[in-house]
Amino acid sequence: MIEDALADLLRSALASSGLDLDGEPPEIVLTKPKQKEHGDFATNLALQVAGRVGKPPLEVAEIIVANLPSSDVVESKEIARPGFINFRVRDDWLHRALRDVAARGAAYGRSAPSGRRVQVEFVSANPTGPLTLGHARNAAIGDALARLFEFTGWEVLREYYFNDAGGQMDRFGDSVVARYLQAVGREAEVPDDGYHGSYVADIARDILHAKGPSLADLPPDERMTRLRDEAVQRVLPQIRSTLDRFGVRFDVYTSERTLAERGEIELAVQRLRQTGLAYDADGAVWFRSTEFGDDKDRVLIRSNGRHTYFAADCAYVIDKFSRGFDHVVYVWGADHHGDVARVRGAAQALGYDPSSLEFVIYQWVAFLRDGEPVPMSKRAGTFVTLDELMDEVGTDAARFHLLMFSPDATMNFDIEAVRQQSMDNPVYYVQYGHARIASILRKAAERRVELRSIDEADLSRLSHEAELDLLRAIADVTAEIRTAAERRAPHRLTHAAQGLAARFHRFYTECPVLSDDAELTQARLWLCVGTKQVIANLLDLLGVSAPESMERTEDVERAQ
RNA sequence: GCCCUCGUAGCUCAGGGGAUAGAGCGCCGGCCUCCGGAGCCGGGUGCGCAGGUUCGAGUCCUGCCGAGGGCGCCA
Numbered sequence: 001m002i003e004d005a006l007a008d009l010l011r012s013a014l015a016s017s018g019l020d021l022d023g024e025p026p027e028i029v030l031t032k033p034k035q036k037e038h039g040d041f042a043t044n045l046a047l048q049v050a051g052r053v054g055k056p057p058l059e060v061a062e063i064i065v066a067n068l069p070s071s072d073v074v075e076s077k078e079i080a081r082p083g084f085i086n087f088r089v090r091d092d093w094l095h096r097a098l099r100d101v102a103a104r105g106a107a108y109g110r111s112a113p114s115g116r117r118v119q120v121e122f123v124s125a126n127p128t129g130p131l132t133l134g135h136a137r138n139a140a141i142g143d144a145l146a147r148l149f150e151f152t153g154w155e156v157l158r159e160y161y162f163n164d165a166g167g168q169m170d171r172f173g174d175s176v177v178a179r180y181l182q183a184v185g186r187e188a189e190v191p192d193d194g195y196h197g198s199y200v201a202d203i204a205r206d207i208l209h210a211k212g213p214s215l216a217d218l219p220p221d222e223r224m225t226r227l228r229d230e231a232v233q234r235v236l237p238q239i240r241s242t243l244d245r246f247g248v249r250f251d252v253y254t255s256e257r258t259l260a261e262r263g264e265i266e267l268a269v270q271r272l273r274q275t276g277l278a279y280d281a282d283g284a285v286w287f288r289s290t291e292f293g294d295d296k297d298r299v300l301i302r303s304n305g306r307h308t309y310f311a312a313d314c315a316y317v318i319d320k321f322s323r324g325f326d327h328v329v330y331v332w333g334a335d336h337h338g339d340v341a342r343v344r345g346a347a348q349a350l351g352y353d354p355s356s357l358e359f360v361i362y363q364w365v366a367f368l369r370d371g372e373p374v375p376m377s378k379r380a381g382t383f384v385t386l387d388e389l390m391d392e393v394g395t396d397a398a399r400f401h402l403l404m405f406s407p408d409a410t411m412n413f414d415i416e417a418v419r420q421q422s423m424d425n426p427v428y429y430v431q432y433g434h435a436r437i438a439s440i441l442r443k444a445a446e447r448r449v450e451l452r453s454i455d456e457a458d459l460s461r462l463s464h465e466a467e468l469d470l471l472r473a474i475a476d477v478t479a480e481i482r483t484a485a486e487r488r489a490p491h492r493l494t495h496a497a498q499g500l501a502a503r504f505h506r507f508y509t510e511c512p513v514l515s516d517d518a519e520l521t522q523a524r525l526w527l528c529v530g531t532k533q534v535i536a537n538l539l540d541l542l543g544v545s546a547p548e549s550m551e552r553t554e555d556v557e558r559a560q
Numbered sequence: 561g562c563c564c565u566c567g568u569a570g571c572u573c574a575g576g577g578g579a580u581a582g583a584g585c586g587c588c589g590g591c592c593u594c595c596g597g598a599g600c601c602g603g604g605u606g607c608g609c610a611g612g613u614u615c616g617a618g619u620c621c622u623g624c625c626g627a628g629g630g631c632g633c634c635a
Contacts, residue, residue, distance in 0.1 A: 044578060168635045284633055295562065302633040309635065334629050337564045363565055364629065405573065408565055410628055424585060432598050443595050495574060509600040
């Protein structure tokens with residue numbers, strides 16, 4: 001990247017400047033000025049070190065500039081008021097970015113493999129029913145993060161963890177039992193705290209169809225666990241296919257019961273005891289999580305002998321690290337932020353580097369329909385499923401919208417708005433840019449305009465401000481993707497995609513691609529090809545498709 | 561009471577130390593003999609409040625106010 005090249009120049013200038021830095025060399029920060037008069041890149045280096053070297057910033061800037069090695073990327077440099085050094089880079093650097101896109105295609109901006117492995121655990125909804133709107137943001141963020149990790153050189157494993165035992169699952173089991181008994185013609189009621197959705201009855205009927213009525217006569221405990229497990233076997237594939245449709249594929253599904261059956265939960269508790277951080281009290285086994293910033297100690301084994309979810313979490317931490325990940329990421333809703341301290345504390349107590357665990361906490365989504373909140377309770381049976389959401393607004397619009405906002409911010413998702421305002425929907429604006437370029441390329445083929453090798457193209461013909469802006473946007477994407485990855489901020493990608501599309505649309509309006517000027521046509525065609533590729537790359541990171549053409553929907557025609 | 565996140569334009573949100581704070585929507589006015597008008601151009605108002613750190617704060621720290629979420633031997 002150009003920033004790296006400029007940073008090298010500055011480092012070299014600093015080294016040969018004779019300035020006494022007295023300690024660590026400063027981090028070289030290059031920023032893109034908002035004002036174009038300030039050049040393409042700027043550094044505050046002189047301001048940073050002025051205090052240390054005991055000279056006024058402007059003087060330091062002059063010394064640094066005087067010592068800059070000659071370079072074929074720098075067009076000009078100037079010193080500005082408080083002490084900034086502003087660089088203008090040569091246009092052929094922008095051309096290099098475009099050639100890079102042409103050469104690398106989908107891998108443009110991609111980092112080389114680092115050999116580091118990261119596990120991203122997300123969604124992790126319990127198999128008590130279909131995925132709902134509530135899981136949508138988790139799925140979108142988790143998957144986008146996984147894609148960002150992959151793009152920036154990590155080896156990624158996507159994992160889904162679910163609890164298939166425990167109190168919540170028992171309540172689900174009881175509900176299935178009730179529906180099953182009803183299906184065989186017996187009196188039964190779904191418990192008040194059970195799952196009332198009609199899908200439970202569907203599952204029960206399906207079990208009856210497959211296994212017959214004999215399960216009704218099992219002893220109650222066995223009946224519940226048997227029917228619960230039968231139900232889970234039906235729910236999980238459904239969840240999997242919903243995720244598949246949403247563009248999310250997991251590498252591994254891990255169940256709590258597997259951990260329990262392998263004795264790993266007991267082992268985890270044992271290991272915590274060995275550290276002296278687990279103790280007995282009130283008939284239960286506790287973890288001293290207050291040692292790690294938690295506001296109270298947490299129970300691992302209840303006085304009734306059953307382990308808590310937290311105990312399973314501890315076993316799962318061991319499981320994760322035993323598989324050799326360098327980094328593990330949990331994608332959790334804001335309602336789980338309180339669990340962070342104890343899980344990280346447990347990891348630390350177990351001897352793992354607590355900074356290797358990362359918790360990406362996202363805030364809640366308010367789902368609305370025409371401005372009215374959509375009620376969501378799986379237990380009460382009032383919810384909208386993720387499948388229904390995709391039916392209504394489409395997968396692309398759903399994912400893009402869910403990824404438009406910072407995970408830190410609560411967001412609204414008005415189903416009617418995302419569906420009906422398709423004319424103004426950013427996802428279509430971006431996709432339209434891609435489709436529009438595809439259309440130009442088709443038109444070029446129709447007119448028998450052959451796209452020659454980019455090596456033969458005279459990219460210096462791209463001198464219109466709209467062309468240069470577009471080139472800069474293409475060149476910037478690499479840094480933007482890295483920032484999005486580093487900060488766990490996939491929403492930056494949606495903004496980058498919109499910015500790129502906007503610059504393309506302006507270029508399209510002001511600069512006819514197919515003209516009588518053959519050289520200019522070649523250059524502009526390559527600009528189109530590059531833009532199309534980069535838009536597609538960004539959309540891919542978001543899990544959104546990049547269509548070659550777009551149908552006009554009824555909504556749009558009505559609005560026209 | 562404690563913990564987490566947020567407070568930026570009429571609305572929805574970007575901007576995690578730099579120079580004159582941006583985008584979309586909405587509103588007003590322009591632009592199609594020509595590559596897709598789902599487009600483009602122009603028009604304007606704003607960092608919750610008070611301190612602090614810094615050469616420089618929307619950004620970092622403290623307090624206050626406001627919104628959302630969380631604080632079980634629930635899951």
